Amino acid sequence: MIVGILKEIKSEENRVSMTPAGVEVMKQNGHTVLVEKAAGSGSGFEDAAYEKAGAEMVATPQEIFQRSDMVMHVKEPLPPEYDLIREGQIVFTYLHLAAAEELTHALIKAKSINIAYETIQKPDRSLPLLTPMSEVAGRMAIQQGAKYLEMAQGGHGVLLGGVPGVDPGTVVIIGGGVVGINAAKMACGLGAKVYILDMNLERLRYLSDVMPANCFPLMANPATTRKLIKEADVVVGAVLVTGAKAPRLITREMLKTMKQGAVLVDVAIDQGGCFETSKATTHSDPIYTVDGVVHYCVANMPGAVPKTSTMALTNATLPYAVEIANKGWKRAIQENPEIRLGANVMNGKVTYKAVAEAFGLDYTPIDELL
Numbered sequence: 001m002i003v004g005i006l007k008e009i010k011s012e013e014n015r016v017s018m019t020p021a022g023v024e025v026m027k028q029n030g031h032t033v034l035v036e037k038a039a040g041s042g043s044g045f046e047d048a049a050y051e052k053a054g055a056e057m058v059a060t061p062q063e064i065f066q067r068s069d070m071v072m073h074v075k076e077p078l079p080p081e082y083d084l085i086r087e088g089q090i091v092f093t094y095l096h097l098a099a100a101e102e103l104t105h106a107l108i109k110a111k112s113i114n115i116a117y118e119t120i121q122k123p124d125r126s127l128p129l130l131t132p133m134s135e136v137a138g139r140m141a142i143q144q145g146a147k148y149l150e151m152a153q154g155g156h157g158v159l160l161g162g163v164p165g166v167d168p169g170t171v172v173i174i175g176g177g178v179v180g181i182n183a184a185k186m187a188c189g190l191g192a193k194v195y196i197l198d199m200n201l202e203r204l205r206y207l208s209d210v211m212p213a214n215c216f217p218l219m220a221n222p223a224t225t226r227k228l229i230k231e232a233d234v235v236v237g238a239v240l241v242t243g244a245k246a247p248r249l250i251t252r253e254m255l256k257t258m259k260q261g262a263v264l265v266d267v268a269i270d271q272g273g274c275f276e277t278s279k280a281t282t283h284s285d286p287i288y289t290v291d292g293v294v295h296y297c298v299a300n301m302p303g304a305v306p307k308t309s310t311m312a313l314t315n316a317t318l319p320y321a322v323e324i325a326n327k328g329w330k331r332a333i334q335e336n337p338e339i340r341l342g343a344n345v346m347n348g349k350v351t352y353k354a355v356a357e358a359f360g361l362d363y364t365p366i367d368e369l370l
Contacts (some may be wrong), residue, residue: 010076012241013152014303029322043309091114093120117130117342119242138183141301155263175236175268194216201219204218241271260264265296333366351369
């Protein structure tokens with residue numbers, strides 16, 4: 001199979017979907033790898049390293065799309081790429097379609113094979129290709145929350161960890177999954193008072209066992225959320241419904257009860273955001289203020305630390321990319337139920353139920369296309 005590695009075109013996205021080490025593995029499996037020139041430079045991987053690993057360097061994205069059987073990105077295709085995607089071409093990347101109606105319709109029109117990193121799922125319901133980026137984003141959420149609490153950045157001037165004789169800041173994390181526990185680790189390490197909310201009692205028991213004494217796992221419900229956000233200096237939205245639009249957990253009315261200069265960090269913004277007042281921002285213009293509350297809603301947070309993120313992402317995606325390339329998409333889906341769950345839009349049909357429901361589209365079970 002010919003596999004194409006594209007340069008990211010999303011604003012300030014410096015990750016790349018495959019490292020030179022990944023190219024070497026692809027070559028060992030008998031595949032041709034095309035890499036767009038300068039695709040890896042933002043992550044510290046120069047063209048010479050890809051060539052040494054056996055890649056063919058290609059000047060334009062148009063040539064990558066024209067020649068490749070499978071194209072790989074980190075982020076979703078953007079409008080300049082829609083018309084480049086060919087019928088039957090495999091697009092393997094983060095798609096987040098339940099929050100992207102225009103892209104969903106473009107992929108239906110293209111009749112391409114669209115397999116989403118974020119909905120590939122193991123039998124234990126973990127999300128192996130989302131997990132490494134969730135780990136990065138969870139840790140970054142606290143870094144950013146702490147920074148934007150500074151008065152010069154628009155916050156109300158609280159040091160999250162406090163100092164001897166002064167109370168630490170209060171962090172409320174909504175969602176106790178991968179993002180939530182990584183955010184809690186960072187916030188606890190700084191010395192903040194941390195509340196982590198989740199609806200799964202078994203998860204709360206686990207968090208109670210493993211987290212330090214300054215972390216308080218609580219059952220998530222609207223009353224608890226309303227109470228805690230009044231005390232919060234930083235609120236992290238870390239709720240995920242796999243493949244579906246994120247639920248809105250803090251309303252505009254609730255926002256008015258928060259401290260002036262508190263910070264909201266919406267890690268769920270890729271899936272539409274879990275605060276009513278959330279809208280996607282960029283690394284160059286990351287924040288805005290509503291009712292005196294600072295909102296940080298950058299849609300590609302791990303892109304700020306691409307050297308870490310790219311290696312973590314390739315570690316997770318490469319085995320699946322190799323399997324799809326070795327077997328072809330149909331056999332890979334038939335033999336691997338994890339990849340089957342990654343099928344979102346296939347041959348012009350929406351094959352992921354949550355995406356169909358988000359936009360009122362017809363849903364076609366993937367088995368009907370095999």
